[in-house]
Amino acid sequence: xxxxxxxxxxxxxxxxxxxxxxxxxxxxxxxxxxxxxxxxxxxxxxxxxxxxxxxxxxxxxxxxxxxxxxxxxxxxxxxxxxxxxxxxxxxxxxxxxxxxxxxxxxxxxxxxxxxxxxxxxxxxxxxxxxxxxxxxxxxxxxxxxxxxxxxxxxxxxxxxxxxxxxxxxxxxxxxxxxxxxxxxxxxxxxxxxxxxxxxxxxxxxxxxxxxxxxxxxxxxxxxxxxxxxxxxxxxxxxxxxxxxxxxxxxxxxxxxxxxxxxxxxxx
Amino acid sequence: xxxxxxxxxxxxxxxxxxxxxxxxxxxxxxxxxxxxxxxxxxxxxxxxxxxxxxxxxxxxxxxxxxxxxxxxxxxxxxxxxxxxxxxxxxxxxxxxxxxxxxxxxxxxxxxxxxxxxxxxxxxxxxxxxxxxxxxxxxxxxxxxxxxxxxxxxxxxxxxxxxxxxxxxxxxxxxxxxxxxxxxxxxxxxxxxxxxxxxxxxxxxxxxxxxxxxxxxxxxxxxxxxxxxxxxxxxxxxxxxxxxxxxxxxxxxxxxxxxxxxxxxxx
Numbered sequence: 100x101x102x103x104x105x106x107x108x109x110x111x112x113x114x115x116x117x118x119x120x121x122x123x124x125x126x127x128x129x130x131x132x133x134x135x136x137x138x139x140x141x142x143x144x145x146x147x148x149x150x151x152x153x154x155x156x157x158x159x160x161x162x163x164x165x166x167x168x169x170x171x172x173x174x175x176x177x178x179x180x181x182x183x184x185x186x187x188x189x190x191x192x193x194x195x196x197x198x199x200x201x202x203x204x205x206x207x208x209x210x211x212x213x214x215x216x217x218x219x220x221x222x223x224x225x226x227x228x229x230x231x232x233x234x235x236x237x238x239x240x241x242x243x244x245x246x247x248x249x250x251x252x253x254x255x256x257x258x259x260x261x262x263x264x265x266x267x268x269x270x271x272x273x274x275x276x277x278x279x280x281x282x283x284x285x286x287x288x289x290x291x292x293x294x295x296x297x298x299x300x301x302x303x304x305x306x307x308x309x310x311x312x313x314x315x316x317x318x319x320x321x322x323x324x325x326x327x328x329x330x331x332x333x334x335x336x337x338x339x340x341x342x343x344x345x346x347x348x349x350x351x352x353x354x355x356x357x358x359x360x361x362x363x364x365x366x
Numbered sequence: 367x368x369x370x371x372x373x374x375x376x377x378x379x380x381x382x383x384x385x386x387x388x389x390x391x392x393x394x395x396x397x398x399x400x401x402x403x404x405x406x407x408x409x410x411x412x413x414x415x416x417x418x419x420x421x422x423x424x425x426x427x428x429x430x431x432x433x434x435x436x437x438x439x440x441x442x443x444x445x446x447x448x449x450x451x452x453x454x455x456x457x458x459x460x461x462x463x464x465x466x467x468x469x470x471x472x473x474x475x476x477x478x479x480x481x482x483x484x485x486x487x488x489x490x491x492x493x494x495x496x497x498x499x500x501x502x503x504x505x506x507x508x509x510x511x512x513x514x515x516x517x518x519x520x521x522x523x524x525x526x527x528x529x530x531x532x533x534x535x536x537x538x539x540x541x542x543x544x545x546x547x548x549x550x551x552x553x554x555x556x557x558x559x560x561x562x563x564x565x566x567x568x569x570x571x572x573x574x575x576x577x578x579x580x581x582x583x584x585x586x587x588x589x590x591x592x593x594x595x596x597x598x599x600x601x602x603x604x605x606x607x608x609x610x611x612x613x614x615x616x617x618x619x620x621x622x623x624x625x626x627x628x629x630x631x632x
Contacts, residue, residue: 127543
């Protein structure tokens, strides 16, 4: 039961030690990681230099959506972001090395080349989220306060299951890391904007099919006292932990199916 | 000349073999095209004619960005990683024995790559965008031709920048840092995030005269028919000027670097 997390922790610690050998290089790459993701928010700021509202939402409201999705995505990217390398490992045959080691393959794949520099993305998301929380004019209740950590943690789990499911897909289509990216990075970009910006069918799709809306839209709309464009009831905002658990279970099944279907290239 | 044509054709074929990767890339470009097109719609709903574009032109701009993203290697990922690796390992010494010019060799390969990306990853997303949104597609064949020429020049300018980045590996050994900076600059100053006409004040003026505006902003404006007659000639002159300047600088840097290789004994 604890074998996976233990193996994961050991591999992560190893990569962190190796990263810290070159501290300057680490600082620079973390800064670059921060800057790359920062451009997303700069784009939003540039947009708001021309308008007061986007899809009916003010800048602090958009920043709230952005910060919540960005932090959750950053944490996911930090913890399991390396899973997109699976296709490459299958192609060059190095996945076989992982299979013969006495540790769960998923833990090894997730911890593979663990990149601490990805803290840059988390920091950037947290800063925007923090600013949004101070700039927003909200009548805080204990429930609304509890909503913030709940949405970030559930969001991380939902994104993480997407990463794992995407990696499982690469067992069949090894060159398809980009498909994984369009759901993960694409989903993150989508959630940075208010749901009113998008066509209803797209919002329906990311609510009922690929439940991205539970990462931040639905809980955030509750905090902001805003109507969901699909007219869903209020209590839906409290479902993210349930949805996250369901997603993780499905991703686990997909991963197992993928691993069973794997045939080594033999190279 | 025939040699470089063969190199370009080889690079084209090489990229054409990654069929699943290409299909996956088309999918990603399409997904992002939709997301960006919707955010632009929200923006232009608030402020019609923002930056001098009407909504349909802005949407066209969004989809052109997706079509040209890999063609002009705006986020990097052309040849430079391979060349940097060859410099780091010393394999570049082998390249120098070849009866071909190093810079022209890689330029030809990059043009072949860009040609494939334009066909493989440009046309389908653009087609999907045109079906889903009301895009401003040029009616006159001459504009299409001018657009293709502008994209070609954009690829050469992009190559010029990335060649300099790759050569930096002669001094830095690990070119990843330089590659990262170039990726950031390309992303921001090409107009990939937002059209450069929306950048405020001095920042906008600077962004528009930097080489990266050749990668997306100028080809998009040519496509949208905002550059005609004298303006079109100016656009080409701007791109050709940057292309020549960057290629010349690359040549100079290459000559200096070559002396370094000889000094080190290869």
